[in-house]
Amino acid sequence: MNGDGGGPTVTANGGSHGAVAGTIHGGVHNNYYQVPPGASPWEKFDIALRYLASGQATTARKLLAEVTVEIRSSTKVWFHWLLAFFSERTLWELSVEDRAALKAALDQIDELPREYWTPGIEAIRHLVAASRSRNADHAAISLVRREIEDLDAAMRKEVLRHLERVLQGSLKDELWHEDLRQAEAGRRAERRRERVWKFFEPDPAQPRTRPVRPVDVSGGDLAAASVLATAVSGAVAMIGWLALQRDDTSAIIALTVALIAAGVAVTNGAEWRFRVDRLRAENRQLRAQRLPSDAARPGGFTYQVDRLYMRYADRYAPKGPDRAAWLVDAYGPMSRLRDELVEVYREKRVKAEAVKWLIRFQVRELRREWDAGGLVEQHRRWTVPTAVKAVTVTAGLAAVAGLMWGIQSAARQNLLQTAGALVAIIAAGWTVAIVGLRILAENKRVAVDESEREQRETTYWFEFQRWERRLSDRPHDVEMAQWLDCDRRILLQHALAAYQLKWSDISAYASMEARGDGSKRARAKNGPWRYSRYKLLVFLLTADGVRQISVDLDFAQATFHHWERTNYRYDAVAAVRVTTLDNGAREFQLFLVNGADIEVAVTEPGQAGADEDSRILADGAQDATGLRNTLFVLEGVAAEGRSWWAGPAYRRAS
Structure with missing residues (x-):
């Protein structure tokens, strides 16, 4: 005293x-x-x-x-x-x-x-x-x-x-x-001790996700692919018709196998192309990302969101030597989530505190995936599997072999027509393969992105409703x-x-x-x-x-x-x-x-x-x-x- x-x-x-x-x-x-x-x-x-x-x-x-x-x-x-x-x-x-x-x-x-x-x-x-x-x-x-x-x-x-x-x-x-x-x-x-903290929690903003970017294919590409595919189909049909005139069953079977193998090769080739494109895009995005953002205005929405992600990354980080590994592995996925959240909520009437529940949930889910090994695999998920490469190459070779068998049979029937068909296949086929694979890969990207977006949005809504229920007995000011x-x-x-x-x-x-x-x-x-x-x-x-x-x-x-x-x-x-x-x-x-x-x-x-x-x-x-x-x-x-x-x-x- x-x-x-x-x-x-x-x-x-x-x-x-x-x-x-x-x-x-x-x-x-x-x-x-x-x-x-x-x-x-x-x-x-x-x-x-x-x-x-x-x-x-x-x-x-x-x-x-x-x-x-x-x-x-x-x-x-x-x-x-x-x-x-x-x-x-x-x-x-x-x-x-x-x-x-x-x-x-x-x-x-x-x-x-x-x-x-x-x-x-x-x-x-x-x-x-x-x-x-x-x-x-x-x-x-x-x-x-x-x-x-x-x-x-x-x-x-x-x-x-x-x-x-x-x-x-x-x-x-x-x-x-x-x-x-x-x-x-x-x-x-x-129940004061159980409820007081809820008074200081803001009303949560409803979950939002970024719309999937539409298929990035021009009308000219689609028209060119259609014309070239028609030309290739006509050439293959010509070869098959000539082989049929000779009543060469083995050639017909070879052409049929070639068509099936070509379909398998295109399907797996599109998967190969999609994965390569996705991996490149994510690497570019990762190099461009900064969390927290250097350009964020102190006190602004982006700045506050960055700090919330860093706070929860630190809160959910494991103790001991695994801490650094968690922060490195979570950086990329967390940065992508941060970019999406800033984009879809960046408006004056939504404050960072209102999406704190979502940021916390996202980081908590990343930690759960990391514990299960899924977050580490996330970095490798777009690596092209050996099986896809093997199937694509094998099916492609089988398609070429079957086509060659059919061509030699058709040439015996009409050499000039066969030569014309072969030129059309070589000239148009290569181009249609490149354009077609890009179109198929782009459609694959949209399908995958939309599926992932719907899955994330569903989990966000479940968490939003759970959080609203937790805050339902928030004390009144009185x-x-x-x-x-x-x-x-x-x-x-x-x-x-x-x-x-x-x-x-x-x-x-x-x-x-x-x-x-x-x-x-x-x-x-x-x-x-x-x-x-x-x-x-x-x-x-x-x-x-x-x-x-x-x-x-x-x-x-x-x-x-x-x-x-x-x-x-x-x-x-x-x-x-x-x-x-x-x-x-x-x-x-x-x-x-x-x-x-x-x-x-x-x-x-x-x-x-x-x-x-x-x-x-x-x-x-x-x-x-x-x-x-x-x-x-x-x-x-x-x-x-x-x-x-x-x-x-x-x-x-x-």
Whole structure:
């Protein structure tokens, strides 16, 4: 523990936060905080309750103020109006206008008949009255405690949560045990550890594959091949006709064998040509590929995709000496997949995070193939097998031998006609073989590519659907806010225990939740950023000075780490400042006279989307981080020291 302002500098400035992309959820989250045009009062009421439940009390108050103009006779509406009115702020923060609005609301409520929500309203009124009095008697405190205990569980939970900053002194002591019990139960409720990570996962983009390049054969090639093939067929038919006129059965059989062998030779020759072309093309592609791309713009889609491939290649790499072999063998296939993905998803509305699931799946599948030996074979799969070469050559020789047998028989019948047919076969046959093999190889390429594309697309869709099912129970923003609120209450209890204090020893307190180092971030539209790691700070104002605790929170695991405790006198506080940067981010700074300053980046840079309200985002950020209340409390201390709560702000609350 450090005394009287001698504590270390506490910095939570975000480091590289600005470079870390955040997820803004669409789908079911898209309209979660959106007030549709022409919304009815009850629709506005439902959305206001979402804002209230998520800790965005300022926006909830504004919406409920609109609702109460149109719905004036509902105790349900007024009960929640009171919750929002007092939520996330102390009685000291109520302005003259706030107090006038509260009086008018209570006058309106007095005219309503008793209903289900009436006990909750009465408990709030008596709780506020007891908290306003510095010396509330035991009877008043007992009445408030009894009224709250008599509420049903859901209503009692809401009252204790939203009026937590209103409670003071011995009244807070009386109710803190129940408040703490609820926090302990709530911080791990609804399978938090199993679900929190899903909030930071983006909605996956649907799988896409690159269309297969069509057959690259010109009309002239097809016409030439047809004419030449017709010429060759006519010449062979002439030879067969001449042999038939001689009634030379052996020649007819030889020509038949030649035709069959030629077909076998062409079929295998086309396979040979296809494999040679494919191997050359892949070698050229491999030489041209760079992963990551040297030309990728830092921060752009291609750049981020490259980094994701490298990250997962590293994650799935085997340990030990096989690591280098895996990276070398996976480089080519991974580069081809990367090129395809960049091409089919390169558009502004698709972010790299949305295809992270596909990149992870592709690399995982490459590792599975590599373990089975298939990835190594992939490099050799287009090598022409010896059997194909042997069959092609043998069938070609057989075709030539059979043709020669038929030619010698036909020549005996008519030498001139046979010579003409032979010239046609030699002249046209060679050309038609070259063009025909290229055409057949190109058709083979299209068939193979289409088969592979369909197979990959099918596996991608299965993985996409599996991933969607995994994310189907992603927590809503309200759940994230409630878990964080429970963590904050547990931290308050740790702070009280660390300093051996009870609530009646606390004159005032403030708490702040900022982004932790290396954390992910995500939010619903019109909602505040939520983080996978937080930096939490608690300031307890006591008669002897300020007691401060800062701690790192692993939000997914609901665990605290790196505790720091600092004490300082009120006269050690030199100044409090909040700086708003050009990008909209806010930095909180508490300056102590000994130079041990506290700096916290409390809100994130960024701007509202096309269908978002910048004012709602700004209010939500201040509410979610606790900046508004912290600034109010610590600015008062910086200005007036320990006499602050005896000054105008405190008297206004009394």
